[in-house]
Each structure stands twice: as structure tokens, then as C-alpha cells.
Amino acid sequence: MNQDTCIARLEGVHKRYGAVTALDGIDLTIHRGELLALLGPNGAGKTTSISLLLGLHRADSGTVSLFGRDPQDIDARRRIGVMLQSANLPPTLKVKELLRLTASYYPQPRSVAECAGLAGITDLLDRRYVALSGGQQRRVQFAMALAGHPELLFLDEPTVGMDITSRQALWASIRQLVASGASVVLTTHYLEEAEALADRVCVIAKGRVVSEGTVDALRAHVAVRRIRCITATPADTVAAWPEVDTVSLQQGRLNIATTQAEAVVRRLLAVDADLSELEVQRAGLAEAFTEITRDSEAADAAQEAA
Numbered sequence: 001m002n003q004d005t006c007i008a009r010l011e012g013v014h015k016r017y018g019a020v021t022a023l024d025g026i027d028l029t030i031h032r033g034e035l036l037a038l039l040g041p042n043g044a045g046k047t048t049s050i051s052l053l054l055g056l057h058r059a060d061s062g063t064v065s066l067f068g069r070d071p072q073d074i075d076a077r078r079r080i081g082v083m084l085q086s087a088n089l090p091p092t093l094k095v096k097e098l099l100r101l102t103a104s105y106y107p108q109p110r111s112v113a114e115c116a117g118l119a120g121i122t123d124l125l126d127r128r129y130v131a132l133s134g135g136q137q138r139r140v141q142f143a144m145a146l147a148g149h150p151e152l153l154f155l156d157e158p159t160v161g162m163d164i165t166s167r168q169a170l171w172a173s174i175r176q177l178v179a180s181g182a183s184v185v186l187t188t189h190y191l192e193e194a195e196a197l198a199d200r201v202c203v204i205a206k207g208r209v210v211s212e213g214t215v216d217a218l219r220a221h222v223a224v225r226r227i228r229c230i231t232a233t234p235a236d237t238v239a240a241w242p243e244v245d246t247v248s249l250q251q252g253r254l255n256i257a258t259t260q261a262e263a264v265v266r267r268l269l270a271v272d273a274d275l276s277e278l279e280v281q282r283a284g285l286a287e288a289f290t291e292i293t294r295d296s297e298a299a300d301a302a303q304e305a306a
């Protein structure tokens, strides 16, 4: 992706809250048409990064831009949609009234029906927001974020509190928006959500980006692979092989973790040619994420000790 596709950026941004360093020189670029997932442990700086891009807070130093402008510029703000972790909405209003009100802030809004259709809340339009369940309220907030026809959508942990059906419905809507050209910044603790949706993932730790790339590229960081099979070879025998990291027996299957999958598979077949249901899997994003954040903590500790 080249410079021309950049629609929002943090460059060398520092942000402190009193004694707490929330962002420590972060560089982050959002490109047109992509879904970028921000991952990171609690307190890593994900929400702070978003709040600077939304113009809700100011950076102490560094540059923050939204569509090439200051994020507090009204013309830039009209091009975004936002779904934050918490929303204080007028409790007496019905869902359709909330959507109408939100649409009234934008020059080229979507219709109430279109927002409701995209968010799967058509059946909730006449209900009062306050009387909805937590998951239903999140879907209404999503519909509100779409009201202004945003080019860039910020979704901060959008599916917290949703059941599996609602979560998958929301994922489908997000994919539809990206396919129609919208860009999305998504923060989530659900790694399967990032895995299902993201074109690119940025892992943030202690206010900096510690790794970024496609889901596949991040997964490739993790050398460990999982082997599963049903075999007559005892787990203790396999555990003694030098290429094997860990072994467990689960529901009659051996479950082996190793960085040398081919060597282990050769050994397994050599001792039991009749083994069955052999599977070799690369690590998921969860393992990659754990490894990346652990590496960055180890690097910090080494730097502090030096």
C-alpha cells in the first residue's frame, strides 16, 4: 500500500495521563479500504490511539491526522463513524428516533431503514433503547455508527456481550461494508474476530506497535505447530523425544506441540505405521499474539536490566 491510500495516521505520538504513559511514540497508519484490527493486552493503548484519531484527546507530542486534517476538524469528523466501548444515549428515545437524530448530524446520511437493515435491528426500531438487552444495544450502536455513511468506521470491541449468532451477523455486516469500500479500525480481545475479519493486524503493547502484518504473517511468527493423532505409542515415549515440547492425551488422542513437526511425524509413523487421524496445524492468532507480547515484554525487561 502506498502513501496515497493513507486516510488516518499517528506518527511518533506520545500521550501521558499524569504518571501513566499510555502511548510511547506510536506509529500507526490506516489505509483506504482495509480492515485494521488493533490487538493488545489491557492498558496497551488501543483506546487511547482511537480517542486521539477521533479528536477526543490531544497528543502530548507527535502528529495525528484524519483524512489529512486535524481530527477535530468538522469536515474530517463527518467522514467517520464511531462505536465506542460505552455509549451514553438518551434513555427515553426509541431506536428509530436515535437513528434519525444521529443521521441529522451528517450531510449525506443513510436512511433509518438502511442502517437498521445493515445492523440487523429492523425488528427493534419501535423499542425504547433503554429496554433493550446489552447485545441488542450494541447492535443499535453499530447502526448509529453507520448513519453518516462513514468512509472510516471505528469499532471499539463491538461484539462484547453479543451471543454467537449476533456476533456472526455483525461480522457479516462489517464484511459487507468493507466490500463496499469502507475502511474499518477494529479493537478486539476476541482473536477469532480479528482472524475472521482483518486484512491487517497491529499488535500494541505498552503504547507502541510491537508487530504488524496480515493474520497469516503474524501466525508465521509462531514456530510451534500442533500434531494430533490416535496411536498405540504411549505419551511418555513421545514426551521423551528431543523434538517434542509438550504432549497430552485428550479423549484418546495424542496432542503434541513441537517446532519440528516433520521430524516428529516421521518418528510417529516409524514406531506406529497404523496410527490414524493424523493432523498437523499451524498456530492460531492466539498463540502468535501471546508469543509476540511475551517477546516484547522480555525485550523490555532486558533493556531495563542493561
Ligand SMILES: Nc1ncnc2c1ncn2[C@@H]1O[C@H](COP(=O)(O)OP(=O)(O)OP(=O)(O)O)[C@@H](O)[C@H]1O
Pocket: 017, 018, 020, 021, 022, 040, 041, 042, 043, 044, 045, 046, 047, 048, 049
Ligand atoms: N482518562 C485516563 N486517565 C488516566 N489514565 C488513563 C486514562 N485513559 C487511559 N489511561 C491509562 O492509559 C493506558 C492505556 O489505556 P487504554 O485504555 O488506551 O488501553 P487499551 O489498550 O484500550 O486497554 P483495554 O484493552 O483494557 O481497553 C492504561 O494504563 C490506562 O490505565
